[in-house]
Amino acid sequence: xxxxxxLIRSIQFGLVAILFGAWWFVTHSSQKLMLLLPRxxxxxxxxxxxxxxxxxxxxxxxTVTEIVKAYVIAVxxxxxxxxxxxxxxxxxxxxxxxxxxxxxxxxxxFFPLFVxxxxxxxxxxxAYAATYSFFPIALNTIxxxxxxxxxxxxxxxxxxxxxxxxxxxxxxxxxxxxTLTGLRIGFFICIxxxxxxxxxxxxxxxxxxxxxxAELMETARLYAWIAFVVLASVMxxxxxxxxxxxxxxx
Amino acid sequence: xxxxxxxxxxxxxxxxxxxxxAIWEFYxxxxxxxxxxxxxxxxxMAWWPKVMGEPRVxxxxxxxxxxxxxxxxxxxxxxxxxGILIGLTNxxxxxxYPIVLLLYGIPQAIILPLFVLVFxxxxxxxxxxxxxxxxxxxxxxxxxxxxNVSPHLLAGSAAMGASGAQQVRYVIFPHMVTTVxxxxxxxxxLTLLGVILAEIFVSQGGIGFFTLLYSETFNPSALMxxxxxxxxxxxxxxxxxxxxxxxxxRWKD
Numbered sequence: 328x329x330x331x332x333x334l335i336r337s338i339q340f341g342l343v344a345i346l347f348g349a350w351w352f353v354t355h356s357s358q359k360l361m362l363l364l365p366r367x368x369x370x371x372x373x374x375x376x377x378x379x380x381x382x383x384x385x386x387x388x389x390t391v392t393e394i395v396k397a398y399v400i401a402v403x404x405x406x407x408x409x410x411x412x413x414x415x416x417x418x419x420x421x422x423x424x425x426x427x428x429x430x431x432x433x434x435x436x437f438f439p440l441f442v443x444x445x446x447x448x449x450x451x452x453x454a455y456a457a458t459y460s461f462f463p464i465a466l467n468t469i470x471x472x473x474x475x476x477x478x479x480x481x482x483x484x485x486x487x488x489x490x491x492x493x494x495x496x497x498x499x500x501x502x503x504x505x506t507l508t509g510l511r512i513g514f515f516i517c518i519x520x521x522x523x524x525x526x527x528x529x530x531x532x533x534x535x536x537x538x539x540x541a542e543l544m545e546t547a548r549l550y551a552w553i554a555f556v557v558l559a560s561v562m563x564x565x566x567x568x569x570x571x572x573x574x575x576x577x
Numbered sequence: 578x579x580x581x582x583x584x585x586x587x588x589x590x591x592x593x594x595x596x597x598x599a600i601w602e603f604y605x606x607x608x609x610x611x612x613x614x615x616x617x618x619x620x621x622m623a624w625w626p627k628v629m630g631e632p633r634v635x636x637x638x639x640x641x642x643x644x645x646x647x648x649x650x651x652x653x654x655x656x657x658x659x660g661i662l663i664g665l666t667n668x669x670x671x672x673x674y675p676i677v678l679l680l681y682g683i684p685q686a687i688i689l690p691l692f693v694l695v696f697x698x699x700x701x702x703x704x705x706x707x708x709x710x711x712x713x714x715x716x717x718x719x720x721x722x723x724x725n726v727s728p729h730l731l732a733g734s735a736a737m738g739a740s741g742a743q744q745v746r747y748v749i750f751p752h753m754v755t756t757v758x759x760x761x762x763x764x765x766x767l768t769l770l771g772v773i774l775a776e777i778f779v780s781q782g783g784i785g786f787f788t789l790l791y792s793e794t795f796n797p798s799a800l801m802x803x804x805x806x807x808x809x810x811x812x813x814x815x816x817x818x819x820x821x822x823x824x825x826x827r828w829k830d
Contacts, residue, residue, distance in 0.1 A: 331668070331671075334668060334672075335668065335671050335672040336672075338668070338672040338673075339672050339675070339676060342676070363694060363695055416580065417580070417581045417586065417589075420581070420586050421586055421589050421590050424590075425590065425593075428812060431762075431766055431811065431812065431815045432766075432808045432811045432812060433766060433767075433769045433770035433773050433811060435770055435773045435774050435777065436773055436804050436807050436808055436811070437804055437808075438777060439777065439788040439789070439791070439792045439800060439804070440792075440797070440800060440801065440804060442792060443613055443792050443795070443797060443800065444613060515682060515684075518684055519684035519685070519686060522684045522686045522687055523684070523686030523689075523774055526686045526687065526689055526690065526778065527686075527774070527777050527778055533687075534686060534687065537687050537690055538689075538690045538778075540690075541690030541691060541693065541694055542690070544694075546694070549690065549691060549694075550691075552687070553687050553688060553691065556683070556684065556687045557683055557687075560682055560683045560684060561682070561683070563682075564678070564679055564682040565679075
């Protein structure tokens with residue numbers, strides 16, 4: 328078991344090392360790719376520059392604010408709609424397919440409409456990301472609350488549980504796992520939508536900075552921005568994974 | 578409340594949609610003073626001949642569909658290939674699967690400008706970006722599907738003298754279908770997402786060109802007509818994949 332684990336880790340690290348090695352080797356053996364693939368040390372210097380000049384922080388503040396606003400709206404609306412719809416089986420049968428159908432449409436199609444209505448500033452990104460992440464949260468809340476076993480409800484009712492107690496001891500624990508999955512999916516969709524929206528049309532933010540450095544052909548800076556987002560996203564994913572494994576163990 | 582019949586459910590749903598359209602029309606016509614709000618009737622009037630009657634728009638929709646088809650086909654072929662290679666061995670799966678998941682989790686919009694730099698302004702960058710979105714659900718679900726096959730069935734078929742190819746055809750393949758098709762449906766949505774993101778980012782005569790044209794000339798009815806047409810196409814494509822999926826999982830019931 329131990330040895331297998333060691334083998335797996337060395338394959339993973341080996342792969343990353345090979346990739347970086349190939350990057351270094353290719354960019355140092357020929358000058359042809361300079362424009363599209365800058366040398367790793369140039370990207371590293373650009374990353375330090377973005378970090379120390381404060382440009383990273385001013386862009387990240389705008390983006391993170393948009394993400395937080397959009398996510399809060401999506402969570403409140405999604406859980407509320409999900410909870411209200413599950414008050415009756417008929418409502419679930421009416422609304423669930425409609426919501427699922429709309430979620431299957433790439434809502435990016437509607438992004439130009441958001442820009443027309445909400446302008447080029449942060450509002451259009453917040454509205455777009457909130458709309459996109461509303462769907463997985465609402466759908467999973469519906470799935471969570473409909474998966475609560477009728478048998479448990481009847482049992483606590485016959486034992487005289489009040490509706491508050493029913494909610495606290497049966498609905499909530501029953502619906503929580505699936506709802507949490509929705510919250511996680513919604514969170515990552517929210518981040519992707521804000522960054523996507525910023526890349527497409529924005530005045531400022533991380534996505535805008537990326538699009539701008541591509542337009543100006545500052546590829547080293549472009550890679551530096553991408554590296555920061557990739558690092559942040561990998562850390563967030565690992566955190567989410569760790570949180571999930573912990574909650575599964577309980 | 579008593580259980581409603583399926584017809585009743587459909588009727589209520591239809592009434593809701595009709596009601597929403599009516600409210601929207603009423604709001605656009607009588608309440609809103611903004612020129613940005615176009616009512617459903619304006620959108621319908623713009624749909625033909627102004628938007629879909631225009632040959633250049635139809636060509637743009639055609640190009641987008643071709644980009645989507647190529648990107649989706651590439652996602653399926655390469656995704657399943659990579660998925661099978663990774664899922665084949667236990668070590669391969671346990672070492673590569675987490676890396677695939679981490680890559681899948683990166684918000685890909687941030688590499689879109691890079692794709693445009695590398696692949697240019699034409700269809701190639703849209704296909705590449707759609708492909709980079711679509712391949713991940715295919716890889717992930719192929720790996721998951723291969724894990725679903727019960728070792729008992731494999732041992733059983735081997736004991737009855739099935740060759741490796743026969744095992745793939747009669748045991749592994751049918752069991753992978755459900756999971757893989759769930760991945761294909763997701764891949765269809767994500768490929769379309771990637772293609773449209775790239776189209777809206779920069780486009781020469783594709784649908785992105787027209788969405789930009791209509792938004793910059795403040796023509797909300799034409800913009801909505803185009804966007805809603807594409808949304809209907811997305812729903813149709815999704816249903817198509819679902820039908821194919823139902824066809825391939827018939828053996829189950």
